[in-house]
Amino acid sequence: MQQTLGNSTNDSNDVVFYQPQFRFLESSYLDAFISGQVYLSNILNFRKGEFGGLIDDEREGEISIHGFNHNTSERETIVYDPCIDEDIFVLCTTNNLISESLFWALKEKRTSCCLIVRPSKLIDEISSNPELTFIGRKNCDYNGRDFYNIPSFCPWTNHLPFRSMIHKYDPLFNKPKSYANQLEHRVCWRASKKSRSHFELQTTIPSQIIRIDFEVEKKVALNIRPPQSVSLQIYGFDSKVIAEGSFQFSNNLLSPIVYERKGDNKELLGFKQPQNPDGSNTLFNASIQGGDTGVFTHPAVGMLILNIETKLIERIKYSVS
Numbered sequence: 001m002q003q004t005l006g007n008s009t010n011d012s013n014d015v016v017f018y019q020p021q022f023r024f025l026e027s028s029y030l031d032a033f034i035s036g037q038v039y040l041s042n043i044l045n046f047r048k049g050e051f052g053g054l055i056d057d058e059r060e061g062e063i064s065i066h067g068f069n070h071n072t073s074e075r076e077t078i079v080y081d082p083c084i085d086e087d088i089f090v091l092c093t094t095n096n097l098i099s100e101s102l103f104w105a106l107k108e109k110r111t112s113c114c115l116i117v118r119p120s121k122l123i124d125e126i127s128s129n130p131e132l133t134f135i136g137r138k139n140c141d142y143n144g145r146d147f148y149n150i151p152s153f154c155p156w157t158n159h160l161p162f163r164s165m166i167h168k169y170d171p172l173f174n175k176p177k178s179y180a181n182q183l184e185h186r187v188c189w190r191a192s193k194k195s196r197s198h199f200e201l202q203t204t205i206p207s208q209i210i211r212i213d214f215e216v217e218k219k220v221a222l223n224i225r226p227p228q229s230v231s232l233q234i235y236g237f238d239s240k241v242i243a244e245g246s247f248q249f250s251n252n253l254l255s256p257i258v259y260e261r262k263g264d265n266k267e268l269l270g271f272k273q274p275q276n277p278d279g280s281n282t283l284f285n286a287s288i289q290g291g292d293t294g295v296f297t298h299p300a301v302g303m304l305i306l307n308i309e310t311k312l313i314e315r316i317k318y319s320v321s
Helices: 027-034 043-047 100-107 118-125 177-182
Strands: 002-004 006-010 015-018 021-026 035-043 063-069 073-082 088-094 113-117 132-139 146-149 184-191 198-202 211-218 229-234 241-248 257-262 266-273 283-286 286-290 295-298 303-308 317-319
Touching: 027 035, 027 113, 027 211, 035 043, 035 118, 043 088, 088 118, 118 132, 118 184, 229 303, 241 303
Parallel strands: 006 295, 063 146, 211 317
Antiparallel strands: 002 283, 015 257, 021 088, 021 113, 035 088, 035 198, 063 073, 088 184, 113 211, 132 184, 229 241, 229 317, 241 286, 257 266, 266 303, 295 303
């Protein structure tokens, strides 16, 4: 099915885009987070095996450099571990929704997530706590925790000393390749006092959180067959569907994007739709209704559909089959 829609193109600077973050949580923690309760885990908890599954990592937050000491003619290892001296707390999210991160979450029996509309607002509020100091945020690198014989940057030579090139907190954002499907975006803080296993904070961000539920056909969830289609329903606060659509499946299809129109100060949530090669204002194998049924196109993000004000959305439901 090919559907032709009204096309709205905006090439000016009167629209500001924001990348939302997604936080997959077990049901027992999901409602608490939506209500504004934020739980930050000490990185050491991941080493102790407190979470299980594909989450625990006995070397979380450290890396090792293995090389040859030319002075002693022996192999040596240097471990970089910022958690030795400080308690470091982490908030784990992802930039990706319909992607490998979703199927990783399903394997962990996490069938819902929270969409954080403006992550910077949440991070700023957490960072305002006098006991926490913001370290940084970035997408994790999945290069492993062990680095061997890097010729030009060997820490035991006098040429380009590798030690000076590793920032103290870099290991916090490095993970093994086996965790790559998480596609994690990590935010870290250090605490002014040691020996805390976690931080719990009550924030004022409930209006910045939208619940997303997933319903995935069993054969797809178990990787018996690849997904073929995806549909979504957007619910208002009266529990009624205010917009919906169904589409042929592809990774990153229908990933939500937040944007603000400066002209009327409206904050909207749009959903990415791959551009149809047959025409910029057509949707291929798709049907939608409700919301703003026009297609909003911008060079920064491409095509967005089902554009709805964030303040009108209570929750979103995706069904993958």
